[in-house]
Amino acid sequence: MRGEKRMVYFTISDAVRLGIDYIKRRFQRTAINVASIGLANSFLTSLIMTDLFYATFNEYQGSSIGVDAYQYWLVAVALIVSVVGITNAMLISVYERYREIGTMKCIGALDQHILMLFLVEAIIQGAAGGIIGYFLGVVAAVLSSGFTTGFNIIFMVPIIELLGYLVGTTILSILLSIIASMYPAWRASKLPPVEALSYEL
Amino acid sequence: MSYDTVIELRNLVRHYTMGDETVKALDGVDLDIGRGEYVSIVGPSGSGKTTLFNLIGGLDKPTQGNVFIDGVDISQLDAYELAWLRCRKIGYIFQSFNLIQVLTALENVALPTVFAGTPHEEGLKKAEKLLTSVGLGKRIHHRPGELSAGQQQRVAIARALANDPAIILADEPTGNLDLQTGQEIIDLLHGLNKAQGLTLVAATHDLKMIKASDRNVWMRDGKVERIERG
Numbered sequence: 235m236r237g238e239k240r241m242v243y244f245t246i247s248d249a250v251r252l253g254i255d256y257i258k259r260r261f262q263r264t265a266i267n268v269a270s271i272g273l274a275n276s277f278l279t280s281l282i283m284t285d286l287f288y289a290t291f292n293e294y295q296g297s298s299i300g301v302d303a304y305q306y307w308l309v310a311v312a313l314i315v316s317v318v319g320i321t322n323a324m325l326i327s328v329y330e331r332y333r334e335i336g337t338m339k340c341i342g343a344l345d346q347h348i349l350m351l352f353l354v355e356a357i358i359q360g361a362a363g364g365i366i367g368y369f370l371g372v373v374a375a376v377l378s379s380g381f382t383t384g385f386n387i388i389f390m391v392p393i394i395e396l397l398g399y400l401v402g403t404t405i406l407s408i409l410l411s412i413i414a415s416m417y418p419a420w421r422a423s424k425l426p427p428v429e430a431l432s433y434e435l
Numbered sequence: 436m437s438y439d440t441v442i443e444l445r446n447l448v449r450h451y452t453m454g455d456e457t458v459k460a461l462d463g464v465d466l467d468i469g470r471g472e473y474v475s476i477v478g479p480s481g482s483g484k485t486t487l488f489n490l491i492g493g494l495d496k497p498t499q500g501n502v503f504i505d506g507v508d509i510s511q512l513d514a515y516e517l518a519w520l521r522c523r524k525i526g527y528i529f530q531s532f533n534l535i536q537v538l539t540a541l542e543n544v545a546l547p548t549v550f551a552g553t554p555h556e557e558g559l560k561k562a563e564k565l566l567t568s569v570g571l572g573k574r575i576h577h578r579p580g581e582l583s584a585g586q587q588q589r590v591a592i593a594r595a596l597a598n599d600p601a602i603i604l605a606d607e608p609t610g611n612l613d614l615q616t617g618q619e620i621i622d623l624l625h626g627l628n629k630a631q632g633l634t635l636v637a638a639t640h641d642l643k644m645i646k647a648s649d650r651n652v653w654m655r656d657g658k659v660e661r662i663e664r665g
């Protein structure tokens with residue numbers, strides 16, 4: 235062993251490739267997480283958009299309609315519920331994958347590689363949920379405020395602002411998904427290989 | 436026959452504490468295994484075979500004593516060096532195959548090459564070659580769930596060989612297979628041992644495996660009871 239380069243490798247792109255394999259082939263669990271984030275984000279987005287539509291409307295009409303502040307509290311609750319739900323789903327996914335984690339460690343994976351694998355999944359599902367949720371939220375906002383403001387209100391909002399919120403809420407969704415997955419991913423990465431391998435589901 | 440020593444076990448002890456009780460899973464094992472040797476670890480259930488397998492493979496830490504691989508005490512290795520050892524030096528084969536269910540046979544076999552830093556395409560080519568060599572050239576895109584037990588164990592063997600290890604550790608590799616399939620797996624392993632000079636250490640209950648090996652180490656209650664030449 236002496237004199238040789240003793241390195242193991244596992245790049246982000248390896249983690250992404252494997253992460254996508256996992257997501258594709260265990261689609262159901264990911265779909266539930268994506269739906270959970272997506273719903274929370276669509277709620278948030280619909281509020282932000284309604285607010286935005288009303289503000290735009292007020293500018294043109296000189297009126298002063300708005301969104302009730304308490305609704306933002308409801309959104310906060312929805313976001314927390316979604317984080318807890320994802321944490322739960324990810325923990326189950328760690329249990330399901332005990333043996334695989336042990337196997338990965340047998341063929342050279344370090345703790346941080348396992349961590350990376352779970353976080354990549356979290357990022358992908360956060361991004362998917364964020365983007366889907368955003369568009370659902372925009373549609374919901376147009377439908378709900380359209381009767382007051384007119385459905386063409388959406389075209390009066392600068393596109394750059396719409397895009398800004400798309401990016402913003404998607405980043406938020408990714409962050410929430412990462413936060414929710416941190417503990418499960420850490421648990422998975424710390425598993426001693428022997429224990430992981432002898433685990434019977 | 437004389438070999439240079441590749442695995443040295445010195446006063447190896449592994450105790451499990453459960454409440455007030457201490458289980459002496461291994462209770463002072465000394466053993467030298469030569470390069471290219473085929474050694475069977477035999478003994479009744481609970482005699483410490485799997486415990487020994489885990490310690491040799493660096494999957495578990497001894498309560499006392501040392502494991503030397505190529506003269507290096509593996510308790511001195513840091514996490515990176517240990518991962519390297521598991522990745523490059525040792526190939527593991529398990530009774531229950533432990534393949535990754537979501538990956539195809541090809542991807543399973545190629546996975547260790549990822550950790551070895553082999554370029555992706557090259558790893559896949561190597562994996563295909565290995566799968567062909569264990570007789571699964573036509574099954575490379577099947578997932579474990581679509582393969583028979585014997586075929587899954589062949590995939591596991593190909594995976595164990597992916598980074599050209601010096602040592603193959605097998606824990607009851609025929610334990611979940613029928614007689615005929617078990618014999619095929621034994622022949623395959625034996626062939627690798629003879630043709631490529633791989634050191635093969637296999638824990639087993641299987642008399643057919645014991646017959647094929649150079650030496651049999653009989654274990655009882657965490658100790659080496661006797662060693663016989665095969």
Ligand SMILES: Nc1ncnc2c1ncn2[C@@H]1O[C@H](COP(=O)(O)OP(=O)(O)OP(=O)(O)O)[C@@H](O)[C@H]1O
Binds near residue numbers: 451452479486
């Ligand atoms: N994680 C553990 N915690 C407590 N005791 C353990 C643990 N693993 C093994 N043991 C004990 O150590 C002893 C040796 O177990 P080991 O699994 O090494 O036996 P084995 O020879 O592989 O048996 P088998 O042929 O059934 O696989 C047994 O008494 C077992 O109960």
Ligand SMILES: [Mg+2]
Binds near residue numbers: 484
């Ligand atoms: Mg055992």
